[in-house]
Amino acid sequence: xxxxxxxxxxxxxxxxxxxxxxxxxxxxxxxxxxxxxxxxxxxxxxxxxxxxxxxxxxxxxxxxxxxxxxxxxxxxxxxxxxxxxxxxxxxxxxxxxxxxxxxxxxxxxxxxxxxxxxxxxxxxxxxxxxxxxxxxxxxxxxxxxxxxxxxxxxxxxxxxxxxxxxxxxxxxxxxxxxxxxxxxxxxxxxxxxxxxxxxxxxxxxxxxxxxxxxxxxxxxxxxxxxxxxxxxxxxxxxxxxxxxxxxxxxxxxxxxxxxxx
Amino acid sequence: xxxxxxxxxxxxxxxxxxxxxxxxxxxxxxxxxxxxxxxxxxxxxxxxxxxxxxxxxxxxxxxxxxxxxxxxxxxxxxxxxxxxxxxxxxxxxxxxxxxxxxxxxxxxxxxxxxxxxxxxxxxxxxxxxxxxxxxxxxxxxxxxxxxxxxxxxxxxxxxxxxxxxxxxxxxxxxxxxxxxxxxxxxxxxxxxxxxxxxxxxxxxxxxxxxxxxxxxxxxxxxxxxxxxxxxxxxxxxxxxxxxxxxxx
Numbered sequence: 001x002x003x004x005x006x007x008x009x010x011x012x013x014x015x016x017x018x019x020x021x022x023x024x025x026x027x028x029x030x031x032x033x034x035x036x037x038x039x040x041x042x043x044x045x046x047x048x049x050x051x052x053x054x055x056x057x058x059x060x061x062x063x064x065x066x067x068x069x070x071x072x073x074x075x076x077x078x079x080x081x082x083x084x085x086x087x088x089x090x091x092x093x094x095x096x097x098x099x100x101x102x103x104x105x106x107x108x109x110x111x112x113x114x115x116x117x118x119x120x121x122x123x124x125x126x127x128x129x130x131x132x133x134x135x136x137x138x139x140x141x142x143x144x145x146x147x148x149x150x151x152x153x154x155x156x157x158x159x160x161x162x163x164x165x166x167x168x169x170x171x172x173x174x175x176x177x178x179x180x181x182x183x184x185x186x187x188x189x190x191x192x193x194x195x196x197x198x199x200x201x202x203x204x205x206x207x208x209x210x211x212x213x214x215x216x217x218x219x220x221x222x223x224x225x226x227x228x229x230x231x232x233x234x235x236x237x238x239x240x241x242x243x244x245x246x247x248x249x250x251x252x253x254x255x256x257x258x259x260x261x
Numbered sequence: 262x263x264x265x266x267x268x269x270x271x272x273x274x275x276x277x278x279x280x281x282x283x284x285x286x287x288x289x290x291x292x293x294x295x296x297x298x299x300x301x302x303x304x305x306x307x308x309x310x311x312x313x314x315x316x317x318x319x320x321x322x323x324x325x326x327x328x329x330x331x332x333x334x335x336x337x338x339x340x341x342x343x344x345x346x347x348x349x350x351x352x353x354x355x356x357x358x359x360x361x362x363x364x365x366x367x368x369x370x371x372x373x374x375x376x377x378x379x380x381x382x383x384x385x386x387x388x389x390x391x392x393x394x395x396x397x398x399x400x401x402x403x404x405x406x407x408x409x410x411x412x413x414x415x416x417x418x419x420x421x422x423x424x425x426x427x428x429x430x431x432x433x434x435x436x437x438x439x440x441x442x443x444x445x446x447x448x449x450x451x452x453x454x455x456x457x458x459x460x461x462x463x464x465x466x467x468x469x470x471x472x473x474x475x476x477x478x479x480x481x482x483x484x485x486x487x488x489x490x491x492x493x494x495x496x497x498x499x500x501x502x503x504x505x506x507x508x509x
């Protein structure tokens with residue numbers, strides 16, 4: 001009987017553990033927001049985090065968007081050919097990029113690059129007692145380490161998404177014009193005519209939410225890192241997994257909120 | 262004066278501190294000795310509020326550590342961590358002047374840098390070290406920078422956690438001398454944790470032996486060698502036989 005129940009017990013334990021982790025991350029996020037509103041503020045740390053998260057993520061986000069836009073154009077063209085709808089390529093590429101692929105893939109790339117680096121950096125600070133040292137120097141680790149990163153990511157990722165959207169649409173344009181034989185002026189006109197402001201703005205809001213998630217996951221797992229190199233490694237892995245899963249789940253919820261009507 | 266009464270702390274089933282009672286008089290240098298894993302560092306962290314107490318009370322000059330205004334309370338302390346705990350991302354001078362660059366003790370950048378360089382000089386480091394990063398320093402230099410950071414804001418109370426661990430005997434001697442000089446010169450109350458007996462003899466006014474979660478013996482350094490306490494005798498002579506189990 002025990003043998004038969006073991007898989008259910010394991011599933012239950014995993015589910016409870018995941019829910020508890022989400023609860024702890026939510027409390028951590030609430031605490032970060034509350035510290036964000038109260039002084040002291042650390043503008044220098046914010047600017048440093050903004051550069052690290054925003055500027056230095058541009059190449060990876062840009063490359064991802066460029067290839068995704070190109071591949072999307074090819075896919076829509078070959079799929080659309082089945083019902084003679086090849087002309088929709090520019091509009092579908094534009095809407096697909098700004099509403100969905102730009103924010104989600106941008107968010108996931110930032111999760112891989114930034115959540116891991118934040119968790120590893122703060123985790124190492126924890127195991128080398130640097131976080132304890134901060135406390136003894138009358139500096140709140142949440143304010144000094146988490147708030148600048150969370151704020152920087154929340155503001156930087158929408159900008160990255162905006163840039164990524166443009167590059168993705170450009171990728172689709174390059175493939176559409178050079179590979180699929182679209183007229184350049186028609187391609188651009190189609191893109192502009194079918195794209196609405198809300199398509200772009202909703203993607204930027206998603207970007208802000210994903211940036212927040214990435215930084216909160218990185219900081220939370222870093223600050224709760226176990227001991228030694230193994231502990232930091234586990235924290236880094238957990239931060240990337242949690243950020244990625246939460247980005248995908250949040251993307252669905254936000255899509256429901258923004259476009260269900 | 263720091264007073265610890267009935268301090269208890271457990272991590273899960275592991276009861277590390279089981280009723281520690283200890284008084285550290287103002288201006289005295291107290292060294293806590295004891296084997297590895299006996300809770301010496303935990304005791305210091307309890308005083309600073311880095312670890313929550315399970316029971317007991319800590320007062321500093323009659324002020325309850327648990328209810329005191331946090332920033333003002335911590336501003337009275339300086340701490341040298343075992344591994345230095347220097348901030349990798351900041352140059353040495355900003356590590357030393359960390360407290361002086363922000364918060365209630367904030368000074369201008371130039372003033373803070375000047376103080377940092379003066380403190381670095383005090384611990385035997387050249388001004389050129391100020392612009393280096395911690396990763397560019399040797400272990401001994403990192404300890405000195407940690408020491409400079411601990412004294413930068415001229416605290417009333419200084420904690421030293423294993424100040425000579427990982428250093429060669431000569432560098433350990435230099436650090437011990439520095440600690441003794443600085444504590445005497447500043448008139449600070451000091452608490453040092455170590456199992457290095459040369460450090461104990463160089464730094465201590467008083468010694469306390471922590472074992473099995475309680476203070477087994479405490480007294481002036483002059484009485485440490487003559488005490489009949491079997492724990493102290495076994496520890497200071499490094500004997501395998503005695504009341505302290507050699508294999509823990």
